[in-house]
Amino acid sequence: NAGVTQTPKFRILKIGQSMTLQCAQDMNHNYMYWYRQDPGMGLKLIYYSVGAGITDKGEVPNGYNVSRSTTEDFPLRLELAAPSQTSVYFCASSYDRESGNTIYFGEGSWLTVV
Amino acid sequence: DQQVKQNSPSLSVQEGRISILNCDYTNSMFDYFLWYKKYPAEGPTFLISISSIKDKNEDGRFTVFLNKSAKHLSLHIVPSQPGDSAVYFCAASGAGGGADGLTFGKGTHLIIQP
Numbered sequence: 001n002a003g004v005t006q007t008p009k010f011r012i013l014k015i016g017q018s019m020t021l022q023c024a025q026d027m028n029h030n031y032m033y034w035y036r037q038d039p040g041m042g043l044k045l046i047y048y049s050v051g052a053g054i055t056d057k058g059e060v061p062n063g064y065n066v067s068r069s070t071t072e073d074f075p076l077r078l079e080l081a082a083p084s085q086t087s088v089y090f091c092a093s094s095y096d097r098e099s100g101n102t103i104y105f106g107e108g109s110w111l112t113v114v
Numbered sequence: 115d116q117q118v119k120q121n122s123p124s125l126s127v128q129e130g131r132i133s134i135l136n137c138d139y140t141n142s143m144f145d146y147f148l149w150y151k152k153y154p155a156e157g158p159t160f161l162i163s164i165s166s167i168k169d170k171n172e173d174g175r176f177t178v179f180l181n182k183s184a185k186h187l188s189l190h191i192v193p194s195q196p197g198d199s200a201v202y203f204c205a206a207s208g209a210g211g212g213a214d215g216l217t218f219g220k221g222t223h224l225i226i227q228p
Contacts, residue, residue: 004157040220090158102160103148
């Protein structure tokens with residue numbers, strides 16, 4: 001019962017490097033999300049997708065890109081890493097609004113930019 | 115501009131007693147509210163939710179109360195158990211039809227003392 005799977009769990013990047021955080025869900029959910037959580041703060045929405053081929057910006061999209069080529073996968077791309085992107089990243093998914101919009105989260109990816 | 119506020123960063127409760135976690139919101143377009151529980155180094159897990167058409171929802175030891183006129187909700191845990199020690203996030207949706215994710219509070223760290 002995998003649910004939402006994120007990789008890698010931990011990563012250290014140098015300033016200016018790029019990387020992709022992978023996210024996959026096996027629940028056939030339409031909606032997928034990327035959140036970041038900074039210390040002592042709540043989760044903030046980076047990008048979301050309501051279905052394959054459709055993505056949209058959330059509250060804090062700057063410095064990130066996403067794609068949704070399949071229902072299952074929703075990778076998050078950091079092009080030019082900056083120290084401000086040091087955070088914990090959570091991928092999540094939900095079925096639809098009628099299910100109560102309950103969102104299920106992955107275990108998180110800890111990213112440090114030095 | 116925080117739309118979902120959890121004003122208590124931490125709360126300490128004795129085992130067996132009632133834990134009451136509070137949450138206030140400012141956006142009157144929110145119509146669905148959720149509580150998530152988060153352990154260290156894990157993703158948030160869904161706990162309980164309530165629609166704005168209700169004022170109470172109960173699930174075992176967990177009850178959520180909603181006061182729409184006051185824009186306030188609370189989570190009651192009775193009786194509190196050691197495994198309840200975690201960070202609890204209040205979240206809300208509805209302003210964007212729910213597809214554009216949840217708005218989270220900063221969380222309350224609940225500590226259950228033996």
